[in-house]
Amino acid sequence: MPAPDSSQPRRPHGRSGPRGSQRSLQRPSERAKHAEPARLAAYTLLRAVDEGAYANLEFPAIIRRHRLDSRDAAFATELAFGTLRMQGFYDAVIERAASRPTAKIDSGVLDVLRLGAHQLLGMRVPSHAAADQTVGLARTVSGAGASGFVNAVMRRVSERTRDEWLTEVVPEGGSTAALAVEYSHPEWVVTAMRGALLAGGRANADTVDGELRELLDSDNTPAKVSLVARPGLATVEELVDAGATASTTSPFGAVLEHGEPGAIAAIRDRRAAVQDEGSQLLAAALAMAPVDDDVPKRWLDLCAGPGGKSGVLGALAVEAGADLVAVEISEHRADLVRSTLEPVISLADAAGRRVDVRTADGREVGEAEPAAYGRVLVDAPCTGLGALRRRPEARWRRQPSDLVQLGPLQRDLLRSALDAVAPGGLVGYATCSPHPAETTFVVRDVLKRRDDVEVVDARELFRDASGAVLHDLGDGPGVQLWPHVHGTDAMFFTLLRKTR
Numbered sequence: 001m002p003a004p005d006s007s008q009p010r011r012p013h014g015r016s017g018p019r020g021s022q023r024s025l026q027r028p029s030e031r032a033k034h035a036e037p038a039r040l041a042a043y044t045l046l047r048a049v050d051e052g053a054y055a056n057l058e059f060p061a062i063i064r065r066h067r068l069d070s071r072d073a074a075f076a077t078e079l080a081f082g083t084l085r086m087q088g089f090y091d092a093v094i095e096r097a098a099s100r101p102t103a104k105i106d107s108g109v110l111d112v113l114r115l116g117a118h119q120l121l122g123m124r125v126p127s128h129a130a131a132d133q134t135v136g137l138a139r140t141v142s143g144a145g146a147s148g149f150v151n152a153v154m155r156r157v158s159e160r161t162r163d164e165w166l167t168e169v170v171p172e173g174g175s176t177a178a179l180a181v182e183y184s185h186p187e188w189v190v191t192a193m194r195g196a197l198l199a200g201g202r203a204n205a206d207t208v209d210g211e212l213r214e215l216l217d218s219d220n221t222p223a224k225v226s227l228v229a230r231p232g233l234a235t236v237e238e239l240v241d242a243g244a245t246a247s248t249t250s251p252f253g254a255v256l257e258h259g260e261p262g263a264i265a266a267i268r269d270r271r272a273a274v275q276d277e278g279s280q281l282l283a284a285a286l287a288m289a290p291v292d293d294d295v296p297k298r299w300l301d302l303c304a305g306p307g308g309k310s311g312v313l314g315a316l317a318v319e320a321g322a323d324l325v326a327v328e329i330s331e332h333r334a335d336l337v338r339s340t341l342e343p344v345i346s347l348a349d350a351a352g353r354r355v356d357v358r359t360a361d362g363r364e365v366g367e368a369e370p371a372a373y374g375r376v377l378v379d380a381p382c383t384g385l386g387a388l389r390r391r392p393e394a395r396w397r398r399q400p401s402d403l404v405q406l407g408p409l410q411r412d413l414l415r416s417a418l419d420a421v422a423p424g425g426l427v428g429y430a431t432c433s434p435h436p437a438e439t440t441f442v443v444r445d446v447l448k449r450r451d452d453v454e455v456v457d458a459r460e461l462f463r464d465a466s467g468a469v470l471h472d473l474g475d476g477p478g479v480q481l482w483p484h485v486h487g488t489d490a491m492f493f494t495l496l497r498k499t500r
């Protein structure tokens with residue numbers, strides 16, 4: 001437990017405290033005595049994430065445990081997820097306000113302060129309520145001793161607006177370090193994103209700064225809820241009738257602005273699902289790309305868990321009169337694929353086709369079944385740097401060393417896929433990361449040692465809901481989607497044809 005900071009509050013530069021109020025000067029003993037359930041739930045999630053939990057997986061159970069109604073659950077979600085995303089910026093603010101490094105603040109108390117900072121600087125919570133409730137939370141979870149310290153820090157945070165704090169804590173000059181604080185990303189991720197925008201041809205030296213800001217900002221904006229109607233099992237119209245809006249990006253897609261996906265019958269029946277539109281587009285691109293008639297009507301998803309893309313691929317395989325084998329190395333995730341694919345398997349059975357799920361190592365399939373498949377998807381395990389808007393804590397957990405670890409696996413899986421595909425057949429290599437170390441470098445390294453593969457221009461295959469080629473796909477031949485450009489995750493896709 002940190003001792004309450006007894007130093008004098010720093011006088012803010014410029015005008016002081018538009019948010020400061022009489023209430024915020026109250027002593028802790030006069031504050032809310034107990035934490036509200038929604039704030040307690042948000043705090044519980046932050047503590048669980050600190051211990052390694054995944055926010056998206058953990059929060060539904062926490063919401064149930066705290067018996068939050070839908071309004072409180074929405075508030076708690078915005079509070080917890082927003083706090084996790086903006087933690088880098090808030091920590092810089094808290095360090096200033098507390099006059100000590102965050103490493104010197106008890107981690108539970110720090111989480112209370114982060115939640116308080118988000119209410120003050122990132123949500124429209126009135127400052128007196130934010131301060132009262134944060135001190136009440138500190139009292140409940142950390143004891144009366146901490147609440148004095150929290151009270152003092154909250155008072156200082158409330159003395160400035162968000163913009164004033166940005167001026168105060170963001171280094172001048174727009175450097176990588178400055179963007180890291182302003183957009184709350186680790187510095188190495190900012191550097192990596194800048195490199196990805198330049199390497200993929202999305203930006204040049206003149207435009208990269210603006211593009212980078214838009215990209216980082218999109219990571220801080222929660223993704224809309226995108227739905228997919230699995231072809232042959234559900235229709236976009238069915239999702240629209242259930243309250244969604246038809247997607248303009250994906251021919252199978254819809255967007256749910258309000259309400260719970262689980263309230264839609266097609267989702268409950270797994271004929272439809274929640275899925276990023278970029279994932280829908282790339283599964284469709286692989287399925288629709290032209291091949292000769294003698295290429296085997298047997299498709300393979302080499303990294304299938306939990307089954308999102310297999311759901312689209314399997315449904316399109318049945319439409320094309322083909323079979324699908326979905327491979328996943330993890331037993332648990334293979335079970336998820338089985339569950340996801342249940343209706344697709346029934347659809348295939350009824351059409352006299354097969355959709356199989358195997359728990360296996362995708363690296364071994366190429367040797368075990370050479371030239372056996374006509375279309376192969378390698379949706380490689382990756383850092384997920386292209387989906388940071390969906391996973392609020394992921395940016396803090398990922399490390400540059402992950403790239404080093406994943407590289408050999410990504411290359412082995414692509415090699416195996418190329419061995420497993422028949423002459424004339426296609427391999428789609430995909431990642432939900434735009435990092436060149438996981439995208440173009442992997443493809444380049446694998447192709448360097450082979451003379452039986454050609455790269456196909458994939459852009460023509462990315463068709464929006466109107467049937468037109470998707471806008472802003474760059475110079476090809478690979479496709480890099482971007483959240484700030486296409487509204488999808490930053491998915492990468494390269495299409496390769498086995499020539500002999």
Ligand SMILES: C[S@@+](CC[C@H](N)C(=O)[O-])C[C@H]1O[C@@H](n2cnc3c(N)ncnc32)[C@H](O)[C@@H]1O
Nearest residue numbers: 303304305306307308309328329361362379381
């Ligand atoms: C990016 S995820 C795939 C997501 C999936 N395609 C979807 O759309 O739902 C990568 C998956 O590959 C699996 N994986 C990792 N190593 C593998 C291997 N050697 N063989 C097969 N699957 C592997 C991981 O367990 C993970 O489920």
